Amino acid sequence: MIDPEGKDGGASRSNLKPMLLGAILGSGLTAGAFALASHRTLGSALRADRAPPNEKWSLGSVLGMAAETSQDFFTDPNFDFGETGEKWSDAMKPAASAVEAARGMIFGGKPDPPEVPQVIFVHDAVLDDFLGETLVMDAHAKGDINLLGSIVVNADSVPPTSFELVKQFRSAFYGSDAPTGNAVTLTEARLFNPFPIDYRRDSWKMHNLPVMQSIPPAEFLPSCIGSGDAWLEETLEAAADNSITLLQVATLTNLKTVFEKKPYLAKKVTKMVWMAGAIDVAGNLEERHWAGFPKMTKAMFDKWGCKTVGEPAPCQDPDSEYGRGFPEWNVWGDVPAVDYIFRTTDFPIYLAPLDLADQLPIPGEFMKTLDKAYTPKCNKMIYNALNVSYSTFAAPQPFYRLWDSSAVMYGLKPELFGEVETTELAVGTTWEYQGLLIRKSEAEMGMPPVEDFVDACVREGVHSPVAFREVNIVLGLAEPGNPQPIFDFAAESACAAESNKGLSAPTRG
Structure with missing residues (x-):
């Protein structure tokens, strides 16, 4: 009592x-x-x-x-x-x-610190993805994010060099003092439209550069590569709802694989930043690989009521010899996966398309900025690996852009980029329009009409005729026409001063 x-x-x-x-x-x-x-x-x-x-x-x-x-x-x-x-x-x-x-x-009188984003990085281990790897490892080291791990998609690269490169960058960044987590896995999912082998073999070429061969193996990582699909499933199962940020700079193949098996896991994602698509510019499929890629034709140009190229914006040049295909590779590689994600998920998508990457050329000012970035505080192995690789494969090619890394940088520092356009998009599923991302407003104007770009044969009795989905499109820079702040951020991360290890002096090759 x-x-x-x-x-x-x-x-x-x-x-x-x-x-x-x-x-x-x-x-x-x-x-x-x-x-x-x-x-x-x-x-x-x-x-x-x-x-x-x-x-x-x-x-x-x-x-x-x-x-x-x-x-x-x-x-x-x-x-x-x-x-x-x-x-x-x-x-x-x-x-x-x-x-x-x-x-x-x-109730300590100080505001609670913002929750650190829990990040999964999904990429296909091509050159630009290793700047992405360095960006996320650097952000992890600074406490800006918690990098849970990376999943390699067997797309624009060839295993085992694809995931071995990721391990080498882990080794160069962390040395023997690796943090818990930071998994490196390979998804078993396969693309609907595979990348050309002459693109994919670049990972093999990069892996065999002397600067990469000089990096010691990552002994803290398992010698056997883990299943990316099983790891993603387990990680999402253990996560709270709306807690995982996906930095996705590959096709959506692995997400479709996991979400088809367990649809409720999509609720664990708080947002996805995805490098993909071409909105108001041409795609990046090359006719030298296949003349049958979906592209603007003279008949389409006339049917759409196009006045000239770019007026209205979806109108492309039907006479161009290069880049007149509609799709971008991360959409084209698995159009059914895009359609599935658009139809079945509702987490926010931030799209970093070719429209954005086209403003970030690697030849020229970016390479000059990267050359000047070295200081004694830099991780020499990381800096060398990126500088030599970009100099060897990207700088000599005038069309090369910061494709995948633009999306990673947006995910980490959105203030460097312009305002997003929030609109409803659908993906074309007919053969003529496969991979084209279409605004709802354009479809309503007949550019193209829904009945032309939706594959009714596949969808009849299975899905609604078209799946428009809200997407946030990152189309520009915070300072229009001035990519230098983004180049500076990329070069600072390439220096990797926050890492634990570096051995050799900077070189160019």
């Missing part, structure tokens, strides 16, 4: 609240405190020899107050511990200290 005045150490209404709180929260913070605190607190509260005639307490009423007390603690920053709180028994002091520490963390 209860002593209303709390005399002789008894429990009263004024000091029962802190005593119960100590028992409740102390139990969660230390098992030993719980055993002692609950015995002393509830025992004192319920002892009949301390019950005055007017105070009849039951176990139910005490537990009811316990529930109210715990709720008050978490909802009221001015929670009253009671006038006789200083009379807590010595047995309650450990729990009381734990409670005060918890209160300090919750």
